[in-house]
Amino acid sequence: MKRRITALMMAAAMCMSLVACGGSNTSTTENNNTAESGSAAAKDASDLKIGLVTDVGGVNDGSFNQTAWEGMERAGKDFGVTVNYLESSTDADYAPNLETFADEEYDMIISIGYMLADATRNAAEQNPDIKFAIVDDATIDLPNVTCLMFRAEQASYLAGYVAGKTTKTNNIGYVAGMANETMNQFGYGYCAGALDAKPDVKIQQFNANSFGDAATGKTMANTAITNGADVIFHAAAATGLGVIEACHEAGVYAIGVDSDQSGISPDTVLTSAMKRVDNAVYDAIESLVNGTLESSVHTYDLAEGGVDIAPSKDLIADDVVAEVEEVKQKIIDGEIEVPADKESFEAKYGDVYELD
Structure with a gap:
């Protein structure tokens, strides 16, 4: 394999x-x-x-x-x-x-x-x-x-919600390509979605400081896996290919980014936070x-189809798929405000985001 x-x-x-x-x-x-x-x-x-x-x-x-x-x-x-x-x-x-x-x-x-x-x-x-x-x-x-x-945080919120509902170890990971205002939107959304799905979930966070280093992505994913993570999201472009490879080898789930990355490893990529x-x-x-x-x-944004999670949902439990659709509509309707910056994230979730 x-x-x-x-x-x-x-x-x-x-x-x-x-x-x-x-x-x-x-x-x-x-x-x-x-x-x-x-x-x-x-x-x-x-x-x-x-x-x-x-x-x-x-x-x-x-x-x-x-x-x-x-x-x-x-x-x-x-x-x-x-x-x-x-x-x-x-x-x-x-x-x-x-x-x-x-x-x-x-x-x-x-x-x-x-x-x-x-x-x-x-x-x-x-x-x-x-x-x-x-x-x-x-x-x-x-x-x-x-x-x-x-509105990248909207797509990553849905990805985080899936991760929170899917994890069996109550332990998930996030690998960022960079830590800055733009990339942190992915992290805020992912952590918010995971915490809303499972308030006591542990989120391991890593900054690869590169969008083109698959080896570093793989090392960071392996560290998260060793420490108990069974779902790992990457927002790291080519660095994330290493994350997916590590998850494939360890038999845990990866979450892709920007495009539907399920084709890279159909039995590994749980979903992807798509930015169109x-x-x-x-x-x-x-x-x-x-x-x-x-x-x-x-x-x-999500309402226009500019961001979303991938249409491939074969690895997600049916009840979770149904919940995600409800959550998606609440975001579109304004019932859920997804945090896109440090201030709005910490106002609800506290100081749990580590990469900014």
């Missing part, structure tokens, strides 16, 4: 950049600074070029960047636009990759992740005639930049094609 999961992960890493899937959904607009239509909107779609710059996880991370590229590929097929990507091996690659697309006169450049914020801001200031979009950052207020945000980056990227390209792209902050 170890050879099987390793083979599956290698195959996914080699071929997923060729797979196209995704969809579109509506989004809320928090800021209404409408960008000038510019030369891009005047072009035929077949003449438009859109580039994607990954963070260090790479386009085959099985998660965040890969999902974004899948949305790009679908947009390319649906609208006839040209799409391309450049991978960043280190943070030193961000600015050169953005500059490469700008020098090649791409009409739109999409940055994947808040770690690209500074480089994206600089590139947008230097290239006012090019449209830019960035995922998971809302700090850039420029007329040619669109910010794509997500593919939808957001697709929407941005569609708006560019239609000439309606705005320089605003678009926030995708």
